[in-house]
């Protein structure tokens with residue numbers, strides 16, 4: 001009996017510890033790059049035999065492979081373990097105010113599919129929006145499936161309070177939507193095409209922060225603040241390597257901090273929010289009159305912003321004055337956020353990235369001036385690695401997180417949907 005109990009306990013231990021340890025190895029490889037099995041022993045503190053078993057298991061799942069031999073100081077060359085995962089992907093979908101976008105990233109972070117439609121989302125409403133969203137997801141699933149890539153999950157990013165448990169958008173000031181079911185109607189629309197991977201919902205700025213964190217985590221940065229400029233202004237905080245969500249998942253609504261000295265009405269119903277100083281609509285209205293092409297919601301925003309950038313580069317006074325006003329407003333809010341969160345790095349995303357040449361210097365100067373002492377390590381302000389793509393990339397990476405939690409289970413729940421063969425190749 002004693003033996004039996006010991007065996008059962010050992011099995012139970014293995015079953016709870018193993019998914020975590022598999023994830024630990026994948027994280028080490030993702031954040032630190034390829035390394036030998038013995039380096040993995042050092043990094044994780046796990047015994048050599050365990051590392052060996054886990055690496056073999058991950059290789060069988062297609063998530064790692066043993067690549068080029070790595071020469072040690074002495075002895076024979078050691079094989080280096082690296083992330084693979086080119087046969088699995090996560091899909092991110094973003095519902096924004098003037099576009100809907102989709103991306104599929106494989107486990108190495110490479111883009112395997114991307115598409116985007118310019119849409120006036122508030123004008124067409126939830127039903128038509130979800131029709132287009134479902135079409136884009138179906139397109140991503142069939143295109144990746146046709147390449148033999150399995151999708152482990154889909155994460156939908158929305159500009160507002162996202163209730164992940166119910167799959168509902170609680171409210172979005174910028175869309176004017178309240179209590180809108182997102183996940184259930186999407187599943188219903190997608191089910192006509194066949195199997196569906198798990199679908200989850202998240203706040204756009206929190207998801208974008210995931211993408212920015214993944215981009216800097218390799219450099220050892222664990223405390224980071226992300227501020228993104230879109231029609232709304234939002235962001236996220238990483239504290240000691242963890243995202244900060246707040247008690248109801250509504251943290252980091254930076255755009256509604258009441259710091260505009262002018263009592264300008266905000267779509268949220270309050271006056272003088274930061275968003276009224278530095279939101280995209282404010283930039284566009286400062287830079288041009290109504291009727292100007294850069295204010296047309298049916299023109300893709302990348303074209304409109306490229307036009308504004310062109311004007312600023314050519315020294316057009318109105319464009320430059322608009323950007324200077326945005327820079328001053330941006331610096332004002334960031335100085336406040338740095339005092340609150342004490343980050344090592346501030347990343348500017350969304351449209352701020354595109355206009356970095358006109359914004360960064362003013363913001364960094366303000367931050368430096370406010371450092372309490374010259375010895376205090378300065379907080380660095382940088383531009384996003386991905387610009388407007390941060391949200392969809394972060395959503396796809398969030399979907400891929402399922403692999404880090406429990407690789408075997410994530411792959412078991414994944415699907416590979418092949419174009420035009422459903423129902424024909426029944427086995």
Ligand SMILES: [Zn+2]
Nearest residue numbers: 256266268273
């Ligand atoms: Zn507001």
